[in-house]
Every structure is written in structure tokens, then in C-alpha cells.
Amino acid sequence: MTLRKLFVAGALAILSTGPTWASNYLVNTDWVEKNLDNPKVRIVEVSVNPGVFERGHIPGAVNLNWHTDLVDTVNRDIASREQLQALLRKAGVSKDTTTILYGDSNNWFAAWGAWVFDVYQIDNVKLLDGGRKKWEDEKRPLATVAKTYKAGDVTLAEADKSLRAFLPDVVAAAKKEADVALIDIRGPDEYSGKLFAAPGFQELAIRAGHVPGAVNVPWGQAVAEDGTFKSREELKKLYAAKGVDGSRPIITYCRIGERSSHTWFALSKILGYDVRNYDGSWTEYGNSVGVPITNLAGTVWGNQ
Template sequence: MNIRRLVTLFAVVALIAVGLALPSFRARADLPESAVVSTEWLAARLDDPKVRVIEVSVIPGVYERGHIPGAVNFVWHTDLVDPVIRDIASPEAFQKLARSAGINADTTVVLYGDNNNWFAAWGAWIFSIYGHEDVRLLDGGRAKWERENRPLSIQQPSHPEGNFTAKPARREIRAFLADVLAVVKGEAEGVIVDIRSPAEYEGRIFAPEGFQELAIRAGHIPTAVNVPWGRAVNEDGTFKSVEELRQLYASVGVDGSKKVYVYCRIGERSSHTWFVLSKILGYDVAQYDGSWTEWGNAVGVPIENPAGTVWGRQ
């Protein structure tokens, strides 16, 4: 009798445990592993020479005081943008950087970083621009890895020189002002997504509090829809499920039938949305990295300013 009771109790407990674990399982299961990897996935492959982990954090000293073992440090301010002119890293500089990180043509590149993976997503965009297909993000970024008390190292990795070769820049995933202007004027087909906060989108503020790169005008690019980047992630910073993401963007008319243009303030947050739309949902997406700090300063381009904060009004 007692044994049967015990077995029943065990069964009930096991069922509850499975039930509790299931939702997170299901949410994760449909994210394509070719784009997003879990902390478990990565933890099991730290010694795999085919997998190269790269940290792109922007708070100084974060990488140095402890990174995922074997991870290489890419510095957004000097490695992933041109250090002099406003542009992305040149193909020569990026090829040198990637080779010194030991990246080969067939390497699986996994990026992660602080600040919700924004700058890591920028890194993924640069890898894609220069033709490296197998580039993925660590779901939940640095914060999740730390939260799970996974190991960190202060040891600087040294990897044998790789053979990565930068291909000619893929123009179709990067948009310039003229490309976006053509969409606004109806000369080209496309849908524009502004991923900033509603306050920035409406022109109530020029930039998030504490940020200094400003524009002369506040507001957004005409016809752009507003989907703040953060709506693509769960509370713990992990990506929502494919179905949730598809519905989120479909609700504002972004369903992959037309080319998508994403922008933010300088292109760091919109890299995140670029990653969601292109690498997770598979849509045709270009990032406009000039973003609001170019558009809001450009002479003669139309803007929308629903908040009515244009100069001289207040």
C-alpha cells in the first residue's frame, strides 16, 4: 500500500516538474539554431574548434574582468566601425580582425555582449555584410550567462590565424539615406520600422536620457511604423518564439512580403531588430545605420513630428 502511494506521489511530482519546465522548452524549441543558440548549447561547445565565441560589450572592462572561456573581444568603437569616418569597419580592417580571432570560412561564429546584445547584433550584421553566413547570437546575452552562474575567465585566448576572407559588402542588407528616401517617396517598395521608444518616435524627446548623439529635429521617418526593439524579447532578455515574433510584426504590416528597413538612433538597437527579422524570421531586411542622427539632421528630407516639438513651437 505504502509503496503504491509513494509511486503515485513520485508520478505527481514528476508531472508537475515536467509541466513547469515545458513552457520554456516550447518557447525555445522553435528558434532556429542556425541563428540563436542557448547558453546550454554554447556551454557544451566551448572546446569545439569549429565554434568561435566573440564578446562585443561596450562597458569598459567588462570583457577583461571575465568573459566566456575562449571568447575573443571585439571593441565596437574601434573594431566594428571605422575609427575615423562615420562608417562600418572597412573590409580590410574587418578581415584582419576576424583572422586574428582565428575565424575560418567554415567557423560557427557566436556573438554575445552586454546591453541586451545590441552591439553583438551589430557584429552579426557586419559579419553578414562581409559574407560570413554562419553567424549566431547567444540567447539572453551576457546577462543570462552570468545569471546562470556559468564559468567566466580572465585568460586571453590565442587562436591560430584564420583564413576568413571578406567578400564584397552585401549592399542589400545595408540602406543609405537615398534608399530610405525612395521608399518614403513611393519610388521603391518597402516598409520602414522605427525600433526606438514611443517617446523618440513621436518626437517628445531627441534621444534616450543620458545619450548625447542628438539630432536637430525630433520625430520619425514618414510612413515608419514603431515597434520598440524590446518587444522582441522576453523579460529575461531571451528572444520570443518565432510565432510570437511573426505575429508581433505582422500586426503592423511587416510580414516579409515587402523589403523591410530598420533604423534607430545610431544603428545599435536596430541591429537587434535586423537580426530578429532577417536571421530568425528570414525576411529581406536592410539596416539604415545612418538612422535618426543622420535623418533628423539632413536638410530637406521630410519628417513626421506628431508631438509638435519642432523648433520655435515651444
């Protein structure tokens, strides 16, 4: 285990009960509002729905588009080091900046951003607990004009591939050739194979079901009614009930890797477990030739 991983494992999120808490990896809405004018803080929105940022965003926030800024638009991959570094420098992020990520869709894509930032070993990155919805529900201020900043000097490291799971890693786990806990965070009907994808999602796989040996812990079980993460004790109990207690490495997956980033955050940052996110997820695995699947519903090909 690298020194960096030892630090991450030891730096667990400790949330105070006060109104303006900030932890190693999470901040709440009070903290963000009190730090809107802090020059050492940069707020970054990562939403997936078109026009959300333009209609109103946290004052001072900059916008990163998941579809074009955090992924490679040609290869199915995360954004390159050079691409992301240029975007963050343009956003005014420097080596001593604390970066706060938030977004729509329950912070799924903001959590993806946190994962990609971690892959490139960017320090001082936190997630706004509850995301955009909680900020709006509390009727906190919104701005419609994007702010520009003096260029920052952040320098990204080379990608830490140990935070990513790839298809061969998942196949090895499915065949019990690797001692890894697999967590499928999709809904029960996706997990069983009854649905090829949740309603409204277009990314599909030819086959339905789940990776053999994976347990099903839908991402939503990790959050409270207001979208904030449950307590560390509640999360630990939730995953332990499915046999995941941090005693062995974990791989999370969903459909395209965004929901599983949310669970990666809970397991990695709040619980301190050794976790890799499989961003290929079911749309890669379910479309791959010759890999084993478990299909409880019996739908195997073409939704038949």
C-alpha cells in the same frame, strides 16, 4: 533575388525544445557551455561598455570593440573588409569556424556584429540568445584572462550593399517613391518627437520625430523577460499587427543603427524577411537638410 538571399530566406531558425538547442542563427547558453572547448567554435564578445570584457567574459571568448573594431573610426561607416578580416584571422576564425556573437546592452552591438558579418557574407555566424546578461544570470563560468589563438584563414567577400539602407533609400520610402516598410524601433517618446534621444544617450539630431510612414515597434517587444527572442510565431504576430508581414522589403532604423540591428536579426534571420538595416538612422536622417519628418509632439528644433 540572389542565390544567397534565397538560401537565407529559406534557412529559417528552427528552435528545438531540448536543453542544448542550436539553430541556423541562434544558440542558447547550454549549447555554448558544452562547446567551450570545441576548436571549430569561436566565441566573440561585442560589448559597448568599457571594461566589461576585462572584468570577466565567456571562457575562450575574444573581444571585438564596437567603437574601434566594427566601425570606421574616421568615416561614418562600418569597418572595412580588410580591417575586419585581419581582426577575425587574429582571433583564429577560419572558413570552417562557427562564430558565436554575444554582448552587453541586450545584445544590441552583438547583433550589429552579426549584421556586419552578414554584409561581408561570413558563413556560420550565430547569436547567443539572451547575450551576456543571461549567461551571467545563470551563473555560468567567466574568465578574466583573454585567450590567444593560432591565426585563422577566413576570407571575407566584398560588402553586400543590398543589406544596407542609405539616406536616399529612406527618403524615397518617406516620399512613397519606393514600396518599402519602415520600422522605427526606438521608444514611443523618441518616435513621437517628445524626446530627441533616450536618456543617457549623447548622439543627437537637430530635429525630433520619425521618418514619415514608419511604424513604431520598439526593439524590446521582440524579446522575452530574460532577453531571449520571442518565438517565431510571436514575432510574426507582433510585426503583422503593425502591417509588416514580409510581403515587401523592410528597412529598420533607430538612433545609430545598433538597436535596429537587433530587430534586423529578428526579422531577417528568425522570420526570413527581406530586411535592410539603416545604420545612419535618426542621427543622420534627423540632421539632414530638406528631408521630410513627422513630429507628433511638435518639438522640431533645439528641443523647443
